[in-house]
Amino acid sequence: MNDTLPNNPQHVLSWTWEQYQPYVEDLLSQDIHADNVHQYLADWTRLAELWDETEARLYIATALDTASEEAQQAFELFLDSIYPESQAADQKIKEKFLASGLEPQGFEIPLRNLRSQAELFREINLPLLTQESKLANEYDKIIGAQSVMWGTEEKTITQMIPIYQDSDRAVREKAWRLAFNRQLDDREVINELWGKFLVT
Template identity: 40%
Template sequence: MSHILPKDSNQMMDWSWDNYIPFFNYLEGFALNSDNISDWMKYWSDISELIGEVGTSVYVSTTVDTTDEEAKARYHKFLEEISENVSSRNQKLKIKFLKSKVSPANFDIPLRGMKSEVDLFSEENLPLLTSDAKLSKEYDEIIGSQTVKWNNEEVTLTQLSPIMLET
């Protein structure tokens, strides 16, 4: 394949959306057939996995220190600039795949799921999903900063979760 993917997601941490576009253009440019469908799907899966790793990494960095404004900004940038665009481009790739009527062997169940995803997708929902993720992160910050005295120690509510489950 002419568009070589990075070896790991660490190389992609500071990428803007423009860095991702060639990979999606490459996938969209394929004329799908039974000879190349497995390679095409593998490439799509690989880029999706790398993007998922970037998203997980920027999210986790916000949970390590809920007061880290730089981590929060990276996470918001990922949500707004990368995640929304990836969702749109993945929708186009799903439609391309479904229209091709070519699929690998034993792909009936994932194919059914993909058809449902295409039918349910709405571009207008992407900013709402981003807003939901940001609100969830804000909630995490609030919960992460709340402390109580427990056994003469100041601990967060999250640290007390196992104890609350015991009672």
């Protein structure tokens, strides 16, 4: 069935979990044996990579435009509805493969890693991981919104970094203080955010 899985992650950015589910069920329903194990692993890898690529693209969209509510909502929808389900499904597929007892040649190290991952997995941690990703994204949004006026130009804090290399010490100091004071303006909100991280 995985041959119907879109090759381009762009086509699945708005997928619901119900659209992914048939591919998961197909992998969970298959018998794994020596003749099909390589194809099984390839199909599983393709599905897992699609989840990873989708998450990465949605996250990057929020980083490129920290003010975009649409990008933020799409990323959070993925974190809420796809991420926990995909991680739980991946664990079930992992357990099924490990239970087969098959050890494909040259797969010793990945197999060792899979065993460790399966042992460490706890479904109870998934909401915590989701919340952590949301808080990290909120931090990026705060940092991404930080900008200062340098002369007649508005610059982000990152864009100020090359000025710190200026040969004139007074220019370097002025640039650094300007950026530092702007960062201090967000001290309270960032401290509050770190507090949420600790609770999580």
